[in-house]
Amino acid sequence: MEAWIFFKRTVRMVFVGTKVYYLWCAFLLAIIGVGISFYAKQLEAGLIVTNMTDQVSWGLYIGNFTYLVGVAAAAVLLVIPAYIYHFDPIKEIVVLGELLAASAIIMALMFVLADLGRPDRFLHIIPVIGILSFPNSLLAWDVIVLNGYLVLNAIVPIYILIKTYFRKEPVKKFVIPLVLLSIPWAVGIHTVTAFLYNGLAARPFWNASILAPRFLASAFCSGPAIALIIFQILRKTTGLKIKNEALFKIAELMAYAMFINLFLLGAEIFKEYYTGTIHLEPMKYLFQGVHGHHALVPWIWSAMAMNIAAFLIFLIPGTRKNLVTLNIGSLLIILGVWIEKGLGLIVPGFVPDPLGEIYEYLPNINEIAVSLGIWAFGLFIFTMFMKVAVPIQRGDFVHSKYDKAAIKPQYERIKP
Amino acid sequence: MKMMSMGTVAALYLGSSACTKDKVEEFLQKNFREMSETEKKQVIRRLEETYLRKYGKKFQISTKRAEAGILWGYGLDLSRCIGCRRCVYACVKENNQSRVNPQLQWIRVVRLKKGSLINLENAEHYYNPETVPEPGFMYMPVQCQHCENPPCVRVCPIKATWKEPDGIVVVDYNWCIGCRYCIAACPYKGRVFNWSEPNIPVEELNTDVHYLGNRPRMKNVVEKCTFCVQRVRNGRYPACVEACPTGTRKFGNLLDPNSEIRYLIENKRVFRLKEDLNTEPKFYYFFSA
Numbered sequence: 128m129e130a131w132i133f134f135k136r137t138v139r140m141v142f143v144g145t146k147v148y149y150l151w152c153a154f155l156l157a158i159i160g161v162g163i164s165f166y167a168k169q170l171e172a173g174l175i176v177t178n179m180t181d182q183v184s185w186g187l188y189i190g191n192f193t194y195l196v197g198v199a200a201a202a203v204l205l206v207i208p209a210y211i212y213h214f215d216p217i218k219e220i221v222v223l224g225e226l227l228a229a230s231a232i233i234m235a236l237m238f239v240l241a242d243l244g245r246p247d248r249f250l251h252i253i254p255v256i257g258i259l260s261f262p263n264s265l266l267a268w269d270v271i272v273l274n275g276y277l278v279l280n281a282i283v284p285i286y287i288l289i290k291t292y293f294r295k296e297p298v299k300k301f302v303i304p305l306v307l308l309s310i311p312w313a314v315g316i317h318t319v320t321a322f323l324y325n326g327l328a329a330r331p332f333w334n335a336s337i338l339a340p341r342f343l344a345s346a347f348c349s350g351p352a353i354a355l356i357i358f359q360i361l362r363k364t365t366g367l368k369i370k371n372e373a374l375f376k377i378a379e380l381m382a383y384a385m386f387i388n389l390f391l392l393g394a395e396i397f398k399e400y401y402t403g404t405i406h407l408e409p410m411k412y413l414f415q416g417v418h419g420h421h422a423l424v425p426w427i428w429s430a431m432a433m434n435i436a437a438f439l440i441f442l443i444p445g446t447r448k449n450l451v452t453l454n455i456g457s458l459l460i461i462l463g464v465w466i467e468k469g470l471g472l473i474v475p476g477f478v479p480d481p482l483g484e485i486y487e488y489l490p491n492i493n494e495i496a497v498s499l500g501i502w503a504f505g506l507f508i509f510t511m512f513m514k515v516a517v518p519i520q521r522g523d524f525v526h527s528k529y530d531k532a533a534i535k536p537q538y539e540r541i542k543p
Numbered sequence: 544m545k546m547m548s549m550g551t552v553a554a555l556y557l558g559s560s561a562c563t564k565d566k567v568e569e570f571l572q573k574n575f576r577e578m579s580e581t582e583k584k585q586v587i588r589r590l591e592e593t594y595l596r597k598y599g600k601k602f603q604i605s606t607k608r609a610e611a612g613i614l615w616g617y618g619l620d621l622s623r624c625i626g627c628r629r630c631v632y633a634c635v636k637e638n639n640q641s642r643v644n645p646q647l648q649w650i651r652v653v654r655l656k657k658g659s660l661i662n663l664e665n666a667e668h669y670y671n672p673e674t675v676p677e678p679g680f681m682y683m684p685v686q687c688q689h690c691e692n693p694p695c696v697r698v699c700p701i702k703a704t705w706k707e708p709d710g711i712v713v714v715d716y717n718w719c720i721g722c723r724y725c726i727a728a729c730p731y732k733g734r735v736f737n738w739s740e741p742n743i744p745v746e747e748l749n750t751d752v753h754y755l756g757n758r759p760r761m762k763n764v765v766e767k768c769t770f771c772v773q774r775v776r777n778g779r780y781p782a783c784v785e786a787c788p789t790g791t792r793k794f795g796n797l798l799d800p801n802s803e804i805r806y807l808i809e810n811k812r813v814f815r816l817k818e819d820l821n822t823e824p825k826f827y828y829f830f831s832a
Contacts, residue, residue: 174736174739174763175644175645184723184726184727239722243721246720248720252701258701260699264697264724265698323724327727329729329730477727480732482732483653483664483666
């Protein structure tokens with residue numbers, strides 16, 4: 128009975144909102160629509176509609192996948208500073224972080240699906256029904272840890288929200304172990320994803336032990352950067368109580384993470400350039416171009432500039448503790464790491480190919496449209512999550528026996 | 544969520560392409576290595592009917608197993624190769640590779656400047672002179688090296704590719720999900736992908752095929768050299784060996800002490816490509832002169 132009331136009220140809440148909310152949703156739905164139409168074309172004609180070839184056989188899809196796994200991992204890792212520094216709204220941050228992680232994982236899985244040639248054969252990868260080559264294939268590991276992470280990050284916020292809806296305290300013995308488990312698991316998903324590339328002797332650019340640590344360092348930057356922006360939007364639109372000090376603390380941690388990221392990159396650059404073996408070639412292609420091919424050079428240098436600028440912004444207290452510069456820094460990191468951990472990581476793995484051939488890859492309109500569609504879908508479901516989760520957390524949306532005015536909840540201040 | 548979206552996709556896919564009985568059977572088909580003999584027979588019958596409908600040609604699809612006591616090995620004499628690429632085209636014809644969009648080839652012949660053999664960074668893939676050989680250059684054909692320790696097989700998340708008892712690395716085209724992890728893992732560029740529905744002129748189709756070898760493929764699956772499994776398991780040489788005008792290519796049973804390949808390994812100075820990666824190829828390059 129209460130479930131039915133909950134459902135009815137949820138539906139109403141999702142469908143009722145401010146003008147900005149409607150515009151935002153319409154905008155996302157339009158992009159999703161375009162993405163679906165391009166994906167339909169890809170399903171019909173095959174992956175030939177992309178710019179991928181036998182030389183560069185992974186591209187924008189797998190780049191986005193890698194980046195989003197990092198975002199998903201880092202969203203949960205935000206829980207650590209929330210505990211250590213006793214941020215006021217810990218429960219809110221846990222719920223927000225885990226819902227952000229869940230959205231990012233869903234996007235990441237959709238990117239794998241978009242890259243898959245035969246999604247019609249998905250049953251083959253389901254254990255028991257199909258054959259999952261565990262533990263031999265790192266991709267099998269990734270399927271397991273990512274789906275497990277998704278489940279974990281769905282259970283915790285749903286549980287906390289339901290308890291809050293019933294005006295009951297979450298049972299700590301149940302929820303704390305799950306939250307604590309999700310922290311090493313977050314490290315796990317990004318490590319496994321790094322090992323996916325790392326374990327290939329055929330690709331010297333990836334076959335460096337520094338890859339997994341670098342993945343984690345850059346994820347510690349990009350994930351919190353997205354969270355910083357989202358926290359501020361929610362603070363403005365929903366009255367989520369989060370202090371500036373908490374934001375500045377996160378920014379400070381990001382500066383350290385970015386320092387480690389840049390340091391590890393420097394270590395890698397030194398080793399490759401100073402030894403100067405033939406394995407330098409992919410890195411040279413990325414940073415300088417080889418034999419007149421330099422499609423990625425402007426991208427990686429913009430990423431470098433953005434990452435270094437953001438590092439300085441977050442390092443210097445004056446700019447870190449100013450919301451305007453803080454947001455500029457966050458945007459720079461989001462974009463900079465996206466380039467570095469997206470195309471900047473995937474494409475040089477394939478250039479030159481194992482027989483020395485150079486194929487210059489940049490994504491085409493089809494790949495861009497499908498990718499934007501997936502991003503829009505992720506933002507859309509995150510918006511929906513927030514639309515329901517925030518009123519519950521604020522206490523506006525509770526069990527009908529507590530709420531006399533249940534039929535008229537307040538929506539006005541709710542935005543993504 | 545993933546399951547749901549995948550399910551929707553599958554439903555859409557099956558729905559749009561005339562959901563016939565064959566489609567359903569194909570959808571539910573097992574991995575080749577898990578099929579019983581009866582299931583194999585059913586699958587072969589269905590495939591032969593499908594090919595007949597699609598191409599108007601009667602196919603003979605073999606599922607012949609590896610024979611005991613055989614481990615296939617390949618020898619390639621770099622001092623004889625003139626870079627004519629006859630092997631490439633013989634292979635394409637024998638093995639029903641897509642001709643255009645995408646143009647797939649299982650053998651890649653690279654041109655190397657004399658004095659630079661191991662550094663493939665300077666390999667030329669699209670050399671196109673009036674006549675070959677050219678002074679100052681040598682040629683190195685590369686194809687699947689049929690590693691004893693194949694990285695492509697290890698990475699496949701669903702065991703759609705494996706090493707047969709006679710050492711041939713094969714793909715079940717009906718099991719492959721098209722993730723292309725194997726392509727990323729192969730150090731020899733031994734695998735190519737059907738980026739779209741393969742395009743082969745019907746009159747050029749080879750109808751004498753093996754299930755794990757040269758039967759026509761479908762879009763978005765990976766494929767590779769199988770040492771012409773359809774030929775070598777019937778006592779014939781691979782098509783590339785037959786097509787070579789200079790006797791560059793040698794083939795035989797590594798377990799037979801009297802085979803030509805064993806003679807070459809014991810008496811010539813052989814090497815294997817990228818031996819440092821421990822993939823243990825069964826493809827031996829050598830110089831006879």
